[in-house]
Amino acid sequence: MPTLNLIQHHPAEGPGAIAHWAESRGLTLNVFRADLGQLPPVSADPVILLGGPYESNAGPAWLQAERQWLKGSLEQDAAVFAICLGAQLLALSLGGTVRRLDQTETGWTRVTFSDGQTLKVLEWHEDAIDLSPNAQLLASSEQCAQQMYRAGPTRLGLQFHPEWNAASVAELNAHFGDESPLPRGVQDDAAFAEVFSWLKVTLDAWWLASTGR
Template sequence: MRNRTLAVFQHHLAEGVGRIGLWAQHHNIKLVCFYAPEDLPNSLTDYDGLIVLGGPMNVADNPMWMQTEVKLIQQALTLQRPILAICLGAQLLATQLGGQIIEMPAPELGWQDIRFNDGSILTVPQWHEQAITLPKDIAVLASSGQCPVQMYRHQHAIGLQFHPEWDAKQIEQLAEFFADDCPLTNDQHTAKYQSQLASFLFALLDAQFTF
């Protein structure tokens, strides 16, 4: 059987795949990273799935490269490829599902609690100023006090407004690049959150990209 390959769209040098890379290594899955806006594939037909990472861009700006990217996301939907879209990625995905992106009264920053539909709570890293609204036929799986759509699913696609891929090393990179603007910390208190976050993400990736 051939090795499975996932396309990854990355939007900022300091926002890489984080712990997704560890998961892929353990499962012998190849990640092919494209750095937008400079580098996007012509097609996704040769890939088994798609991961769209976050970034500081605003969906409302809609530059040409972003228009190209959402066409690729739409292609993945049409091809029924499994998709995991995170933060900016989840917002771009939402626009292709009939949703809208709106400005929040205040940004959601730092380690924050989200609540799943079963009542369980997960403390996650947040860094966003826009929120997602969705058509009623799309299942919302988690929410927070500030943001009613933290996780949603539509057929083979999952969108996350938060960042389960940000392990301690990734947060260090963000802090180095953004300095005092970075709202996240690594300390003994957050180590427990990181362990829970890893368990959540690895289970999600296993379920989403089971071929």
């Protein structure tokens, strides 16, 4: 069975809907907890980077180790699908910068793609990415212009969280308590379903470009 490496940065931020996509495609996810010092060997293997409540420009020592690991993997032409903190780490590795937003962007937010399509997605971030010159902007929101970007056919960065499903939100709310700005109570099942449909198509295309299958 094919395998796919996934880097997790926080106990309450797991693969979520990505795990359902992987199962549907017959893929085994190899989950590494970077915050516990776990990283795969530097290689050209495709990898997914998740988010986390950390400062991408500085952060704890293990995050600096991950930045070095990511730099080495990119030098070997690794394909990367990066979300939130992961997208910031990828942008920094590609020559972009990360800065504070004027106001934290949280909850359900509508992003607009370069083809005019829109999608309601979940957000929780206070940083914004300034892209490197060789990166292509793919989506924006009213508050944050850099919501999704591409750097070649196999490197994608997303500031929003398509991997969060209702179970993910419940886990985040339980872990962070009153600090969490995410929705509570009855969840918007239709919105989650629409995001998951988009995520499946997007991951399928990334996986095909990355592996040829």
